[in-house]
Amino acid sequence: MQTLALPTYHADASNPRRAARAMADLAAGLSSWRLAWALARLDLRNRYRGSVIGPFWVTLSTAIMVVGLGLLYSTLLKQDLTVFLPHLAVSLIVWNTIANLVPEATNCLVSAEGVIRQLPLPLTTHALRCVFRNIFSAAHNLPLIVVVFLTIGRVPGVEGFLAIPGLLLLGLNAFAACIFLGMICARFRDIGQIVTNIMQLAFFMTPVIWRVELLGENAWRLYFNPFYPLLETIRGPLVDGGVSVGVWVAALGYSALLCGVAAAFFIRFRSRVAFWV
Amino acid sequence: MASIVADGLTIEFPLYHVAARSLKKRLLAKAALRVRTDESNRVVVAALRDLNFTIGRGERVALVGSNGAGKTTLLRTLAGIYEPVGGELTVKGEIGSLIDPGAGMDPDSTGRENIRLRGLYRGMDDAGIAALEADAATFSGLGEFLDVPTRGYSAGMSIRLAFAMATAMSPQILLMDEWFMAGDADFMGKAEERLASLVKGADIMVIATHDFGIVRRWCTRAIRLNAGRIVADGPVEEVLGAMEAGTPLPAPEPAKAEG
Incomplete structure (x- = not known):
């Protein structure tokens, strides 16, 4: 026993080695993904405890939204329903995923307060739990996309697979958002409210219900909205047969920005979170 | 050392x-x-x-x-x-802490599910979790209640389960808060024996108590x-x-x- 190297915990306030410790947190959190996975499944199960159709309420409410908004806005915006409905279905599902994730991200560390103050777990685990939970929840909408495509009879070709990198990018951004928003909202409790307001506004500013073409020559202004390129990388391949390079450049740029800010925050303030929650 | x-x-x-x-x-x-x-x-x-x-x-x-x-x-x-x-x-x-027995317990999960969850919290593999489950199940003596959500447990039952899960380890450094001294008298005899072996097995113990x-x-x-x-x-x-x-x-x- 003595010959084995003992696990050593060393903390030195005058030499905090913040970057190394943040990396260790990330590595430990990612390698124990099974814990985050199990916790996310528990969250979802507990949320719908006693409910007959459980998480399929997500599917049902999205379906009702798609049909209702589809009929109304295809008339209002004078769009062909067979073109508009696939657009709306994919947009709404992606948007709902983002809109559900963001408020949960603001809360992901505060709600784990009891665990953070009692068990030395990597913070990454709490962020990952939030991401997994939202992935599980969003996955219940997938059948809906299939149903819409089959009913309309406009099944995307092979280029539809190009939505996969977009989905992965969304997952990465979700994780960065959980770290960043989770930390900043643990420290400043008002940010959560501000974020909720921004998300409401963003729903109308992002081409979820309306189509980009309606903006005419002002469409370039959409690039100032970070949600647009993220949404478009997934929607484009599924609905419009592909996306422009510009959209991908913007999506990658905004993602790099978010990840950079999240990483900087994580490195600098990770050790303070136990005092904040 | x-x-x-x-x-x-x-x-x-x-x-x-x-x-x-x-x-x-x-x-x-x-x-x-x-x-x-x-x-x-x-x-x-x-x-x-x-x-x-x-x-x-x-x-x-x-x-x-x-x-x-x-x-x-x-x-x-x-x-x-x-x-x-x-x-x-x-x-x-290697640190083992008995600071808050209830941390990370999910009241909507059964006793057995909570034991598995605790295993994941500790980063155990499947074999380790199975061993923890067997050990905690026997020691807590909860029997059929292990398959009931812990929300329905009495205070004494919760403590039994928490104690059984928390003490199923053999760390080199044992950190304890005094919570574990609470519990019904019938259980305390059994608990003390187990604590004694835990303390004996540890290289260092630090306990906060009044x-x-x-x-x-x-x-x-x-x-x-x-x-x-x-x-x-x-x-x-x-x-x-x-x-x-x-x-x-x-x-x-x-x-x-x-x-």
Whole structure:
């Protein structure tokens, strides 16, 4: 026993080695993904405890939204329903995923307060739990996309697979958002409210219900909205047969920005979170 | 060899929600001993101040002192939950902490599911989790209740389960808060036996407690904390004797006034 190297915990306030410790947190959190996975499944199960159709309420409410908004806005915006409905279905599902994730991200560390103050777990685990939970929840909408495509009879070709990198990018951004928003909202409790307001506004500013073409020559202004390129990388391949390079450049740029800010925050303030929650 | 070395260890808790200036002034005026403002003008409470100690293999250390002396904060710092604001801390050896038995328990899950969850919290593999499940199931003696959501447990049953899960380990460094001394008498006999073997197996034990009986029976050394400082450190009888004789504490030094 003595010959084995003992696990050593060393903390030195005058030499905090913040970057190394943040990396260790990330590595430990990612390698124990099974814990985050199990916790996310528990969250979802507990949320719908006693409910007959459980998480399929997500599917049902999205379906009702798609049909209702589809009929109304295809008339209002004078769009062909067979073109508009696939657009709306994919947009709404992606948007709902983002809109559900963001408020949960603001809360992901505060709600784990009891665990953070009692068990030395990597913070990454709490962020990952939030991401997994939202992935599980969003996955219940997938059948809906299939149903819409089959009913309309406009099944995307092979280029539809190009939505996969977009989905992965969304997952990465979700994780960065959980770290960043989770930390900043643990420290400043008002940010959560501000974020909720921004998300409401963003729903109308992002081409979820309306189509980009309606903006005419002002469409370039959409690039100032970070949600647009993220949404478009997934929607484009599924609905419009592909996306422009510009959209991908913007999506990658905004993602790099978010990840950079999240990483900087994580490195600098990770050790303070136990005092904040 | 397992060891704990603290050198100038300091922990300060920021009080974030006393932003109002008048409230801040009142707080500072009343409790100038431990509350102060730091360089960025936040109100901070000095929870642990400049602690120096070395705990070596075989030592059984009791942390004693009145409420708010910093015992639990020190335990949590040793467990790696709070990172020191000042000074240095080195803990060599695998740590097992019995600080809060209920942490991470899900009331909507059954006892068995909670045991598996605890295994995941500890980063165990499938074999380890299966062993933990078998061990905790037998020891808790909950029988068929293991498959009932823990929300429906009585207080005593919850403690049995929490105790069984928490103590199913063999760490080199054992950190304990005094919670585990609560429980029904029938269970305590069984619990003590198990705790004794846990303590015997550990290289180092650190326990925070108010109960001098426990200290005398289990410990070889006592560290007395007061207002975040070590005021006495030595063999159990020496420290407890002085406490019982009511030796007055040295007047606590006021916190450095920077703000």
